[in-house]
Amino acid sequence: MKNKVIAISREFGSGGRTVGKLTAEKLGIPCYDQEIIQKIAEESGLCEDFIAEHGEYASHGNWFANAFANRDYYGHSVQDDIWSVQRKIITGLAEKGPCVIVGRCADYLLQETADCITVFIHADKKSRAERIVKQYGESEQAPERRLRDKDKRRAAYYQFYTDRKWGDVNNYDIALSTSSLGIEKCAEIIADLYKSK
Amino acid sequence: MKNKVIAISREFGSGGRTVGKLTAEKLGIPCYDQEIIQKIAEESGLCEDFIAEHGEYASHGNWFANAFANRDYYGHSVQDDIWSVQRKIITGLAEKGPCVIVGRCADYLLQETADCITVFIHADKKSRAERIVKQYGESEQAPERRLRDKDKRRAAYYQFYTDRKWGDVNNYDIALSTSSLGIEKCAEIIADLYKSK
Numbered sequence: 001m002k003n004k005v006i007a008i009s010r011e012f013g014s015g016g017r018t019v020g021k022l023t024a025e026k027l028g029i030p031c032y033d034q035e036i037i038q039k040i041a042e043e044s045g046l047c048e049d050f051i052a053e054h055g056e057y058a059s060h061g062n063w064f065a066n067a068f069a070n071r072d073y074y075g076h077s078v079q080d081d082i083w084s085v086q087r088k089i090i091t092g093l094a095e096k097g098p099c100v101i102v103g104r105c106a107d108y109l110l111q112e113t114a115d116c117i118t119v120f121i122h123a124d125k126k127s128r129a130e131r132i133v134k135q136y137g138e139s140e141q142a143p144e145r146r147l148r149d150k151d152k153r154r155a156a157y158y159q160f161y162t163d164r165k166w167g168d169v170n171n172y173d174i175a176l177s178t179s180s181l182g183i184e185k186c187a188e189i190i191a192d193l194y195k196s197k
Numbered sequence: 198m199k200n201k202v203i204a205i206s207r208e209f210g211s212g213g214r215t216v217g218k219l220t221a222e223k224l225g226i227p228c229y230d231q232e233i234i235q236k237i238a239e240e241s242g243l244c245e246d247f248i249a250e251h252g253e254y255a256s257h258g259n260w261f262a263n264a265f266a267n268r269d270y271y272g273h274s275v276q277d278d279i280w281s282v283q284r285k286i287i288t289g290l291a292e293k294g295p296c297v298i299v300g301r302c303a304d305y306l307l308q309e310t311a312d313c314i315t316v317f318i319h320a321d322k323k324s325r326a327e328r329i330v331k332q333y334g335e336s337e338q339a340p341e342r343r344l345r346d347k348d349k350r351r352a353a354y355y356q357f358y359t360d361r362k363w364g365d366v367n368n369y370d371i372a373l374s375t376s377s378l379g380i381e382k383c384a385e386i387i388a389d390l391y392k393s394k
Contacts, residue, residue, distance in 0.1 A: 124367070169319055169366045172372070172374070173373075173377040174371070174372065175366045175372035176370075176371055177370045180315075180370035185390075185393065189390075193378070196382065
């Protein structure tokens with residue numbers, strides 16, 4: 001029998017990671033987020049910062065140009081290597097037992113492997129901007145610019161590897177706004193869905 | 198104090214209307230759908246079929262061309278008249294008391310008037326196709342074609358009058374898939390949200 005897994009995609013700064021942790025706590029199951037990066041680092045020998053940057057985001061600049069740059073004779077890139085290891089690790093985690101997985105295209109990767117609840121977490125721009133400044137501090141770039149950049153690169157990465165549109169409502173069983181409903185309520189709804197599945 | 202109103206947008210054939218009725222039953226509040234068409238008919242003198250067709254869907258054919266056709270000297274169309282009456286009626290219903298309103302851009306219209314929970318109901322193509330054949334019978338057009346046509350015209354109508362993208366996850370507090378979660382569960386989640394708001 002397949003394990004029940006909650007796969008959470010999220011807009012940058014929406015609090016999706018916190019929703020994931022809280023949902024997992026309520027259900028007494030593990031939540032994998034940073035742990036996946038550590039596992040990829042162990043397996044690939046690449047450093048964690050590099051993986052965090054290239055395991056979920058398209059490169060800076062022109063993604064379409066970059067997608068075909070930095071590739072070897074066989075059209076293969078380091079990003080493709082990370083994708084392969086990431087897929088193996090995420091599939092392995094879902095096979096091990098019920099869990100919550102945040103980001104990294106898990107909603108797409110686990111279609112066959114797990115009995116998956118797919119979730120998209122979003123929030124309005126204002127509360128996302130406030131959250132990233134609170135969480136990651138100020139930077140030279142305006143928060144709105146940082147949000148746009150991250151979302152764009154995350155969407156491009158998702159589209160490239162899954163051939164689906166990131167954030168398209170039809171890819172998810174449920175989509176929730178943390179700025180409207182609150183993080184606690186979102187976690188409560190997802191945990192309840194998991195229990196009744 | 199503003200009334201609590203649930204505004205449900207839905208893909209054609211997703212069962213959004215049934216979700217609305219069921220949610221309203223659970224909460225003991227009215228659900229307005231067909232009633233809005235009747236009220237517009239009373240107020241405008243237009244027949245109900247015409248209103249059902251032009252109060253939520255862009256015209257057949259080239260919407261962009263049609264949007265500027267059939268307009269009087271002042272750039273005004275019958276569709277604009279329906280839009281005005283519809284807006285007045287929907288705002289009036291929300292001011293009268295708590296309720297569920299299905300479709301007709303209520304999520305957009307009630308931003309200021311009501312304490313609104315905005316919901317988007319969708320489902321996968323297969324179950325939507327089955328539902329429309331069951332509900333409306335066979336037609337000359339294949340069900341997939343009928344879905345595409347209705348969605349496209351609904352999206353164009355919404356975009357024209359609200360300047361927002363129909364089905365964009367960021368416009369809704371919650372989006373639910375009836376094909377994944379079931380109609381009963383969707384109604385339960387929405388009713389619970391309403392109670393805890």
